[in-house]
Amino acid sequence: MATDLRLPTNAIVKPDKDRFLNEDNPFEAMMSRFDRAAELLDLEPGLYKVLRKPEKQIIVACPVMLDNGEIEVYTGIRVLYNTSRGPAKGGIRFDMQVNLDEVTALAAWMTWKCAVVNVPFGGAKGGVICDPLKMSVGELERLTRRYTAGIIATLGPDSDVPAPDVNTNERVMAWLMDTYSMHKGHTVTAVTTGKPVEMGGSLGRREATGRGCMLVTKEALAHLGMNVKGTTVAVQGFGNVGSVSAQLLAREGCKIIAISDRTGGWHNAAGIDVDDAINYVKQHKSLEGYGKGDPISNEDLLTLDVDVLLPAALENVITTKNAAKVRAKVICEGANGPTSAAADAILDEKGVFVIPDILANAGGVTVSYFEWVQDRGGYFWDEDTVNDRLRNIMVKGFRDVLGLSKQHKVNMRTAAYMVSISRVATVHRLRGIYA
Numbered sequence: 001m002a003t004d005l006r007l008p009t010n011a012i013v014k015p016d017k018d019r020f021l022n023e024d025n026p027f028e029a030m031m032s033r034f035d036r037a038a039e040l041l042d043l044e045p046g047l048y049k050v051l052r053k054p055e056k057q058i059i060v061a062c063p064v065m066l067d068n069g070e071i072e073v074y075t076g077i078r079v080l081y082n083t084s085r086g087p088a089k090g091g092i093r094f095d096m097q098v099n100l101d102e103v104t105a106l107a108a109w110m111t112w113k114c115a116v117v118n119v120p121f122g123g124a125k126g127g128v129i130c131d132p133l134k135m136s137v138g139e140l141e142r143l144t145r146r147y148t149a150g151i152i153a154t155l156g157p158d159s160d161v162p163a164p165d166v167n168t169n170e171r172v173m174a175w176l177m178d179t180y181s182m183h184k185g186h187t188v189t190a191v192t193t194g195k196p197v198e199m200g201g202s203l204g205r206r207e208a209t210g211r212g213c214m215l216v217t218k219e220a221l222a223h224l225g226m227n228v229k230g231t232t233v234a235v236q237g238f239g240n241v242g243s244v245s246a247q248l249l250a251r252e253g254c255k256i257i258a259i260s261d262r263t264g265g266w267h268n269a270a271g272i273d274v275d276d277a278i279n280y281v282k283q284h285k286s287l288e289g290y291g292k293g294d295p296i297s298n299e300d301l302l303t304l305d306v307d308v309l310l311p312a313a314l315e316n317v318i319t320t321k322n323a324a325k326v327r328a329k330v331i332c333e334g335a336n337g338p339t340s341a342a343a344d345a346i347l348d349e350k351g352v353f354v355i356p357d358i359l360a361n362a363g364g365v366t367v368s369y370f371e372w373v374q375d376r377g378g379y380f381w382d383e384d385t386v387n388d389r390l391r392n393i394m395v396k397g398f399r400d401v402l403g404l405s406k407q408h409k410v411n412m413r414t415a416a417y418m419v420s421i422s423r424v425a426t427v428h429r430l431r432g433i434y435a
């Protein structure tokens, strides 16, 4: 019999069900799911308290000299949620919506995400409140370098490893890596992932989140006895995650009937040529004016009559306001937190099979892990090796979660949280509480 590693306990966890009511707060949304899984796992109160709190929250002022000679001071945030399983891992976003609650929720999500696919990282997230679309390349570079310098005490291959997220990309990671390396006095490639391939990035990293979405969608279709060929798909968001998911699902034989970005969407029942749409966006920067189909709003796209809905934009797009109108059989959450906690119950009642974000979009951090391993080993893999290993991890992650969901008769989201929380909790029990 396995040793009982539970911490001493004399009370039971009493999750606060009222948290379901606050639909707009992402941290509350994360916590209400956490509570449900913790209750089913019978998590001891001491660990419940530990896992409810972020380990570290850093807020830094980032003064930047603008091109016009004026000084602007941006606010930068980095949250390390939990590092029990390894270095903190998670992206950095540049967006006007960034705030401490959101970044903390996203850092917690990263913790569960790394645990659900069993990569040896903790969870972190960062953000800078800014509107990158209104900034020049020079201003973005200066902001990135100043933000990096502001959080440099936490950064490092063994402690905290950023990656791209909303509105950041390979170029931003290159500036971050360079700034960190200048401070250290030598080149440190493994301080960040999602770098350009020429400077220690991994082949397949850019496509990894979308590839992961495609892999788990195929697993879900197989589980539900649905044929991949001809499966209809609507994709919200046409950035890195949405466009690659759409492209790879189309290559598998799915019919992508709607796509969208922040400028609106396009619906074409005969199927959208995803490669053509990607080329259009390369030339025009967005889907505005694409025209090969009927215009559709982001809101209407979510309630289209499709087999698979793939929300790959921002948080909280499926809520109590529209969940009852969703007609998809499968939702693959390419974005982080696209469904509010209160909407979960509505989707369950309708029998929608939801592949939760912490599993569905874990392909990105999985290949980030491969990149970190390659940087530290100084030995790089070919793309087939990256993709094969990614497939093994995503398929195993899906099957671990599905297995637990059947065993406990819970939905995939609760099962994913149960897998993650029990992995993180086990490490805490083994490590004990340092005093």
Ligand code: GLU
Residues within 6 Å of the ligand: 089, 090, 091, 092, 161, 162, 163, 164, 165, 166, 193, 336, 361, 362, 364, 365, 366, 368
């Ligand atoms: N930003 C991505 C995510 O939310 C990737 C994080 C990483 O690779 O560290 O999963």
